[in-house]
Amino acid sequence: MIHNDVLREKLAPLVRSVETIVPEPELLAKLESGRSLRCKFGIDPTSSTVHIGNGIPLWNLRRLQDLGHTAVLILGDYTATVGDPSGKDKTRPMLTPEAIEANLATWMDQLGMILDMEKVEIRRNSEWFRDMSFLEVLDLTNRMTVQQMMERDSFENRWARHEPISVREFIYCLMQGWDSVQVRADIELGGTDQTFNLTVGRRLMEQEGLPPQVALISPLLEGTDGQEKMSKSLGNAIGLTDSPKDMFGMAMRISDDLMPKYVRLATDISEEDEQALLAGNPMDAKLSMAEALTARYHGQAEGTRQREEFVRVFSRREAPTEMEEVEPPAPGDDGLWWIVDLVKHCGFAKSTGEARRLLEGGGVRLADEVVSDWRARVALTGGEVLRVGRRKQARLVIAP
């Protein structure tokens, strides 16, 4: 959270999706300078799918654009060949240049759903790394100690678990920091898992005699399973390229525990509306969250449409999925069935007498119509639901 009140006010549109600002006074000073600030966000093209978790800092970036600041996207085309620990702390494979370009193109399409792409400054880090000599790399690697590197949580954890850390991964941190030097970043945006790398950028900028960037850190969003950080490879991610229908459906699957976090981070629902929503009917709340989440990426009309569609499909499906299918006995010569026979045949009564009592009591419905005449003969076309009371029901299926 942001502690400084003036800063909270200046960053009002972002305030709910910022976890930490390192350090707040420096950001306040930068904002008060009145300059258009250079806001860096690094794109890792080892993956091509952007999910709504990645979207959190990107929406913050969009809000900074709207406040008149400059979004500077770093395409890590050079860095992508290095590999980086993923959420699961595995070393990522190196990619071919072609795969990297394909991924970057996909990124750009998806970023267009969030950012004002016309005002974005796009930089490839190959621009400064391509011609860097070994001597310059050696200078870079002398900027940090092994001890400082090991302060990074993911390295520390892997060290503790005796999981291999490639020396190359240390260089990756330094490269990301060097990107900040190259673009003279004022702010770098990232999730909490990027905290260490963002401070490396600060350090390198200071060493170069530049005003250090401020780290604007957003919370991470758990995946729809509620267990792990959102990740496409774990199958718990809602991707920006997912259809509105899938997006809505995935959002509906999250647990109630995650609701406050999803409402706050994955939708544009305001703080006041959030209170009312979370206090109300849980199913309605989830529908509203899924609607707002879908609306964020596909517009309000699409969000509303998906909600209606979901409700319709969900209601229709509810019966069949919980219902036994029963093939009735052969009809009489007139093509009709005794209602008491159907009640017995479905196992809802053991005798004609019991069936009669149920029918006379008004507890039997066929195709949503109450049948209270126990001597009635009824017509079936197949697919009608026979209900007895609130619990017993069966779909009457007539073989062709």
Next chain:
Amino acid sequence: MIHNDVLREKLAPLVRSVETIVPEPELLAKLESGRSLRCKFGIDPTSSTVHIGNGIPLWNLRRLQDLGHTAVLILGDYTATVGDPSGKDKTRPMLTPEAIEANLATWMDQLGMILDMEKVEIRRNSEWFRDMSFLEVLDLTNRMTVQQMMERDSFENRWARHEPISVREFIYCLMQGWDSVQVRADIELGGTDQTFNLTVGRRLMEQEGLPPQVALISPLLEGTDGQEKMSKSLGNAIGLTDSPKDMFGMAMRISDDLMPKYVRLATDISEEDEQALLAGNPMDAKLSMAEALTARYHGQAEGTRQREEFVRVFSRREAPTEMEEVEPPAPGDDGLWWIVDLVKHCGFAKSTGEARRLLEGGGVRLADEVVSDWRARVALTGGEVLRVGRRKQARLVIAP
């Protein structure tokens, strides 16, 4: 030590100055191939002085040359700019190219005292590192894990002591290993402090599909203080550029404990002669060791000359350095002194009677002449030594 008997025989001239061969069977196979083997030795031009400790692997290299193998010297002109932990585990400063060239020239002069320089293959590692791209560096840094790096003793110790380790130092290990790949080394020579780096070379060669080099590791020689590894900066080193006189004098200063190691590693005294020498008079043993050490670098004639000179100077100096200087009282009118007065004046007798008894006993010598007449008047020109018995002596100094 070398365990394999056949290998011991084949390497007879080196056997006393090898601590470990990693691994012995591979070296045996290489030797039995009958090929001229490529024997790598790395020159670190961050320092210009070569001392007799550095000389140990270099003499092994010379013996390999004499056995028909090829000495391949790697001039670490590129690596020198990286820095490396010294014996004291401090990060060395980077050097200017000019300083590196000056150091290398000095190295070459000194190597000429040991190697057959006409048959040496000299390679500069700038040859392969100068044009290495960042991507290639990244590939190199992916060859080892942080955990593997931390197995190096000096890193492990510094980690334990919370002393900073620059990320750059990891790269240095990899560069040294890459040198081995580039020159297709069969053997790399070094001291025990290089064991880790030599195995990095093995690893990288294997990764490149090359037959891995064998590490031929020599013991380290303690400095003349007997405390620390020999190092010019600690003032405990005998340098190859030191004059024969200084070399001999430094060698004479080592403690008796170090004698066996100096005889074995710093001289060409044979194993049989060593036994006799160490069993005899300690001072003679030390003179013989210092003579042989000096002879190794400056020839037998110079060694012998320094021994004679040292004995002469040492005997002459023994007296003055241990002696008090005393100014005698004024002489008589004849310019002479009563011998009894001089004995009393120097504090060797409390009364004329005591002085007389000492003189009559024959225990008083002036300028190495016994004076037994207690009534004698003696002449002094200044500088004469007055001795009483074996313990008491004083130099008589006459103020000008």
